[in-house]
Amino acid sequence: MCTGLTLTTNDGYHLFGRSMDIEYSFNQSPLFIPRNFTWNNVVTKDINKIKYAILGMGTMMEGHPMMADAFNEKGLACAGLNFPGYASYEENIIDGKINIGPYDLILWVLSNFEKVSEVKEALGNLNIVSVPFSQSTPLPTLHWIVYDKNDDCIVIEKVKGKLNVYDNKIGILTNSPTFDWHITNLRQYMGLTSTQPPEAIWHKQELIPLGQGLGLCGLPGDFSPASRFVRTSYFKSHIALNKDELSGVTAFFHILANVSMVGGSVVTPANLNDITLYKSSMCLEKGTYYYNTYYNNQITIINMHNEDLDASEVKVFPYRDVQSIYYEN
Numbered sequence: 001m002c003t004g005l006t007l008t009t010n011d012g013y014h015l016f017g018r019s020m021d022i023e024y025s026f027n028q029s030p031l032f033i034p035r036n037f038t039w040n041n042v043v044t045k046d047i048n049k050i051k052y053a054i055l056g057m058g059t060m061m062e063g064h065p066m067m068a069d070a071f072n073e074k075g076l077a078c079a080g081l082n083f084p085g086y087a088s089y090e091e092n093i094i095d096g097k098i099n100i101g102p103y104d105l106i107l108w109v110l111s112n113f114e115k116v117s118e119v120k121e122a123l124g125n126l127n128i129v130s131v132p133f134s135q136s137t138p139l140p141t142l143h144w145i146v147y148d149k150n151d152d153c154i155v156i157e158k159v160k161g162k163l164n165v166y167d168n169k170i171g172i173l174t175n176s177p178t179f180d181w182h183i184t185n186l187r188q189y190m191g192l193t194s195t196q197p198p199e200a201i202w203h204k205q206e207l208i209p210l211g212q213g214l215g216l217c218g219l220p221g222d223f224s225p226a227s228r229f230v231r232t233s234y235f236k237s238h239i240a241l242n243k244d245e246l247s248g249v250t251a252f253f254h255i256l257a258n259v260s261m262v263g264g265s266v267v268t269p270a271n272l273n274d275i276t277l278y279k280s281s282m283c284l285e286k287g288t289y290y291y292n293t294y295y296n297n298q299i300t301i302i303n304m305h306n307e308d309l310d311a312s313e314v315k316v317f318p319y320r321d322v323q324s325i326y327y328e329n
């Protein structure tokens with residue numbers, strides 16, 4: 001399970017990020033991909049140059065950056081989330097189209113475009129092909145959330161041979177089923193409120209609120225994709241105390257903490273513990289990538305503008321996964 005989130009601060013910054021829920025490590029690290037890096041398209045064997053520098057979480061496989069969530073120097077961001085049972089890609093290459101594997105969609109989007117409107121236009125010419133990266137690497141079953149500094153957001157889903165592109169007005173994405181289903185499902189929860197219900201009389205019995213928070217009774221608390229979608233949508237839409245980048249990032253992590261999986265609460269059929277491996281938040285204007293991990297609550301920050309945007313090699317940062325505690329005495 002995973003949750004993608006977007007948030008604006010009161011002073012106009014745009015934040016994007018996700019929780020990565022998974023029962024294994026995929027050797028993830030923050031990666032910085034500079035403008036002069038070139039990558040091989042596994043499907044067509046073409047060599048592509050990066051136009052815009054990229055920073056995000058991913059893994060290097062045979063010199064190839066495989067991104068899970070990232071943004072570029074122009075403030076465009078993208079994340080891939082699992083979409084099992086629905087994601088289906090094309091069998092064949094189509095001449096005249098841009099043919100890529102699903103693992104390269106983030107790289108393709110972020111290395112070529114500045115904003116969501118450009119991505120939307122280019123998607124008409126995209127063919128996502130079911131060619132695995134290598135024989136030992138399974139094909140990921142993904143759908144994607146794309147966001148920019150104009151607060152424009154879309155979801156890309158390839159289902160039953162059709163590429164669906166949804167305007168994402170709530171700015172949230174979780175997992176299966178399809179995005180439009182989650183939006184319909186939100187209407188079940190429209191009555192939720194941050195305020196206290198008034199005192200009431202049911203037949204002859206007067207009812208007085210017991211404590212704060214009763215307006216949210218019925219907010220689903222489990223870790224299923226539908227429940228995480230409802231929870232993050234509610235919290236994001238009612239967020240307070242996010243006046244600037246730092247308080248916004250703090251609010252962002254508080255929202256994601258509410259969908260973070262506690263080890264042991266979800267066990268996969270293979271008997272593995274599904275946990276929130278890491279949570280990320282990127283400030284699209286500032287070029288900053290913040291993350292913390294299951295084992296380390298401290299937030300680590302990387303600023304792409306402290307790197308050489310014109311370099312030609314990918315920089316792999318350490319994944320800071322050891323708990324950091326402040327010792328007072």
Ligand SMILES: C[C@H](CCC(=O)NCCS(=O)(=O)O)[C@H]1CC[C@H]2[C@@H]3[C@H](O)C[C@@H]4C[C@H](O)CC[C@]4(C)[C@H]3C[C@H](O)[C@]12C
Pocket residue numbers: 001002020021022026059066067068080081082083084102103132133137138139140141175176225
């Ligand atoms: C499983 C991950 C998404 C997490 C998620 O959404 N979980 C929800 C599970 S569920 O719906 O609720 O069942 C996805 C996101 C990015 C994916 C990785 C990236 O695409 C990079 C490579 C791509 C390779 O083809 C496969 C390994 C891999 C390293 C991928 C493994 C896995 O599919 C990842 C890590």
